Amino acid sequence: MNTATAPLMKLHVLCSVALLTLSLSLPGLAMAAPDLPKNACEINANAMSSTTLTEDEMPFVGYPERCCLKRKNILSEQELDMARIAWKYFEKNYQAKTGLVNSANQYPSTTMWDTGSSIAATLTARELEFISQKEFDDRITALLATLNTMRLFNEEAPNKAYNTLDGEMSDYNNKPTQDGIGVSTLDLARLSQWLNVLSCMHPKHRLIARQVMARWKYCRLIKNGEMYGLSREGKQIQVLQEGRLGYEQYAGKIFSRLGFDTGISKTYRNKHATATDIYGVSIPYDKRDPKDLGAYNYVVTESFYMDAMENGLDPELSPLVDNIYKVQQKRWEQTGQVTAVSEDNVDRDPWFVYNTIFVAGKPWSAITDTGRDMSQLRSVSTKAAISMALFKPREFYSKVLIDHVRSAYDPDYGWYSGVYETGLGYNKALTANTNGVILETILYRAYGPLAEGCRQCQRHLQFDRLVLEDKRYADHCLPTGQANACVNPDLCAAAPRK
Numbered sequence: 001m002n003t004a005t006a007p008l009m010k011l012h013v014l015c016s017v018a019l020l021t022l023s024l025s026l027p028g029l030a031m032a033a034p035d036l037p038k039n040a041c042e043i044n045a046n047a048m049s050s051t052t053l054t055e056d057e058m059p060f061v062g063y064p065e066r067c068c069l070k071r072k073n074i075l076s077e078q079e080l081d082m083a084r085i086a087w088k089y090f091e092k093n094y095q096a097k098t099g100l101v102n103s104a105n106q107y108p109s110t111t112m113w114d115t116g117s118s119i120a121a122t123l124t125a126r127e128l129e130f131i132s133q134k135e136f137d138d139r140i141t142a143l144l145a146t147l148n149t150m151r152l153f154n155e156e157a158p159n160k161a162y163n164t165l166d167g168e169m170s171d172y173n174n175k176p177t178q179d180g181i182g183v184s185t186l187d188l189a190r191l192s193q194w195l196n197v198l199s200c201m202h203p204k205h206r207l208i209a210r211q212v213m214a215r216w217k218y219c220r221l222i223k224n225g226e227m228y229g230l231s232r233e234g235k236q237i238q239v240l241q242e243g244r245l246g247y248e249q250y251a252g253k254i255f256s257r258l259g260f261d262t263g264i265s266k267t268y269r270n271k272h273a274t275a276t277d278i279y280g281v282s283i284p285y286d287k288r289d290p291k292d293l294g295a296y297n298y299v300v301t302e303s304f305y306m307d308a309m310e311n312g313l314d315p316e317l318s319p320l321v322d323n324i325y326k327v328q329q330k331r332w333e334q335t336g337q338v339t340a341v342s343e344d345n346v347d348r349d350p351w352f353v354y355n356t357i358f359v360a361g362k363p364w365s366a367i368t369d370t371g372r373d374m375s376q377l378r379s380v381s382t383k384a385a386i387s388m389a390l391f392k393p394r395e396f397y398s399k400v401l402i403d404h405v406r407s408a409y410d411p412d413y414g415w416y417s418g419v420y421e422t423g424l425g426y427n428k429a430l431t432a433n434t435n436g437v438i439l440e441t442i443l444y445r446a447y448g449p450l451a452e453g454c455r456q457c458q459r460h461l462q463f464d465r466l467v468l469e470d471k472r473y474a475d476h477c478l479p480t481g482q483a484n485a486c487v488n489p490d491l492c493a494a495a496p497r498k
Contacts, residue, residue, distance in 0.1 A: 015458065051239045068457040069201070080128065083442045084117060085222045087130050089414030089435035090121050100144030100164040104345060105413060105430035107172040108164045117436030119143070119198055124439040127446065130496035133386060140198065140205055148211045153180035153230060154237060158191075159217040160184050182231040185221045185242050186314045192258065193451055196461040200454035213258075214467050219477035222255055225264035244295065245273055245286035246303030253311045257451070259479030280329035280364045281323050296371065297452030299358040300342045301328070301384035302437070305391065309441065312449035325388050327357060329397045331364070337421060338404045340385035344417040345429035346377050353377050371480050379418040379427050382408050390441060 092101040100278040101118040103110045110118075117141075121230060126136040146167045159169040159180040169180045192213060199206035220239050221228055242464035243251055251267030264270045273286040286297040304324050308317055328339040341364070343353040353374045355366045366378040382405045389398035408416040410424055415438055417429040447453060454460045463478045 010030065015409055015464045019273065036480075047340045068459075069450070069453045071446060075128075075442065075445060079445060080440055083124065083128055083437050083439055084413055085128065085409050085411065086438040087121065087125050087374040088120065088412060089411075089430060089432065090125070090439075092140070092413055093266055093432065095164045096142065098164055098167040099141070099148045100146060100162065100167065101138055101432050102164050103432050107174070109170060109172075110183065110210040111143050111161055111430070112158050113186035114358040114432040114436070115143070115147075115194075116187075116194040117440070118195035119191075119392050120440040120443065121432075121436045123194070123198060123201060124443040127443060136202075140202070144205065144208045144212060148208060148215070151180075152215065153232075155217070156186060156230065157183045157185075157218075157221060160187065174420045179232060182237075183221065183225040183229055185229050186247055188221070189254040191228075192461075194252045196254075196257075196451045197454060199461045200450070200457065200459040201270060203459070210461055210467065213461070214463065214470070214473050214476065214478065217476045218260065219475075222260045222262060222477075225261055227251060227255070227262065227265050235393075239435055244297045245270075245284055246299065246307075248286075249317075250303055250307040250311070253307065254451070257455060259463060260477075265311065268320060278327050278358065278360060278364075280333065281330060283323060283327055283358055284320055288331070296354070296359055296367070296369070298343060298354045298356045300354070300356055301340060302342050302387060303382070303386040305384075306437075308391070308449070309387070309444045310451045312452035324357070325392055325397075328388065329395075331336050333389035333398070333399065338380050338385075338400060339402055340380050340388055340405075341378075344379065344381050344427065344434070345431050346379070346417065347428045348377075350374070353379075353431075354377055355381065376425075377424075378421045380404055380421060381418045383434050384417050385418075386438065390445075403477075471473060 032412070033047065053075060066253050088106070090101055093105060095101070095108065097135075100110050100115065101121075102108055103114040113465075122136060123140055125131045126133070131139075137205055147158075150158065150162065150167050151169055153169070159177075160182050160186055161170045161172055163170045163174060163176070165393050169177050171181050195209040195213060195385065199209045202401050220230065227248070229240050229244050231238045231240060242248075245268065248265045249268050251261035252267075256262045256266045268284065272286050272288050273284060275282045277283070281300060288295075288297060290296045301324055304321050306315065309320050313321065328341070331339040339359055343352070343354040343356075346353050349367050350372070353368060355378050357363060359365050359367065360371065364378075366374045368374060380401075385401040387403045389401045392398045405419060408419055410416065410428070410430065413430050414435040415430075416426050417431060417434050419425075419428040420427055443450065451460070467473060468480060
């Protein structure tokens with residue numbers, strides 16, 4: 001069944017992971033995009049310091065600001081082909097009036113999570129020269145204009161869903177709603193992450209990107225070291241703690257970089273963390289009881305790998321990433337079933353399924369958000385399979401994963417969500433999430449963890465003193481820790497370091 005007819009099902013919780021190169025076994029390398037001229041970085045630094053430039057130097061001023069982002073890998077022809085397939089989705093589902101991209105194929109609705117994914121995809125498309133600088137700027141300018149003017153839920157933060165045709169608030173069935181349905185702070189974290197990377201790599205968009213985020217009121221969204229979402233119940237607005245182990249840490253680290261206190265949310269060793277043993281492998285999970293809190297604690301692949309791919313590995317995360325890979329390899333070894341599980345849209349009722357490593361006390365469950373058993377729709381997730389292989393490129397199981405999903409795509413519309421384990425064929429759901437993750441992973445392949453790289457370059461997005469002193473944002477509860485931050489990050493980054 002065409003995903004265009006499916007209602008938008010909980011896309012605000014979609015988390016993404018990565019895509020691995022087919023060069024695991026195929027040689028023949030090609031540059032993803034031409035490197036900057038050797039002197040371009042020095043020229044940009046001189047320009048920021050108001051040094052007089054020669055006529056020969058002038059053409060190099062204004063390059064995307066990736067001077068301190070070191071190229072990690074040369075991309076293969078196969079990776080570029082995979083990226084081209086993924087970009088097809090965004091060509092087919094882009095709405096020029098608003099700059100938004102449909103979350104599901106030909107279905108004009110989106111979330112802020114998928115809007116973050118679309119920024120990642122557009123950045124990658126420009127880096128790989130699939131689109132010109134003008135097309136890139138046109139798309140980003142239109143999107144930022146929408147984000148900067150769209151109605152906010154309760155005048156606090158973006159609603160959970162919007163119509164991509166007109167940018168108006170909607171519910172999950174894409175029906176207009178004057179009051180909105182709520183706010184997902186996890187969604188805002190992903191959008192913030194890619195506004196940050198956009199600001200770093202294309203600094204001419206930084207001021208508007210920062211203005212978009214300064215519009216939001218964080219008072220009820222981040223407090224006491226944790227994150228909270230908003231949900232409308234009739235005329236009442238409920239404030240509910242948001243995030244479980246995995247997604248919570250990914251989002252908590254993003255807001256922490258912006259200066260917010262997310263001390264509980266950003267660590268995998270917080271008070272809610274515990275572990276279970278599956279095939280002799282220790283698997284982390286969140287011990288908060290879904291019976292008490294009404295939210296299941298899904299353990300899936302991509303939250304951990306997305307954290308590593310964007311925020312970088314650390315001593316807490318590294319063993320978790322290894323074990324998430326190992327336990328799925330063990331299931332394949334024990335059963336013969338290729339295993340790479342994630343939450344995904346599906347191409348039939350109920351349209352969205354959580355394929356898990358562990359949930360509600362059971363391993364390898366496939367359920368809906370209400371806990372209904374969906375074992376018949378268990379699948380190998382394209383984005384999960386590729387993300388696992390990315391971090392273990394020399395392992396035999398990585399080659400198995402890549403081979404299993406390498407043909408799971410429509411040449412005109414992009415990558416499918418996966419392949420059903422139960423013999424039902426491809427899961428032909430087409431989404432911005434799956435295809436955005438694939439493009440994001442190619443960008444990671446080239447540069448490594450971009451959010452961390454931008455921080456090290458001193459080009460990460462900040463709420464500097466000009467924003468914090470702006471009366472328009474006086475009641476937005478912006479973090480005050482950056483009150484003395486440099487007003488112009490370009491000048492700070494260009495200045496000699498001691």
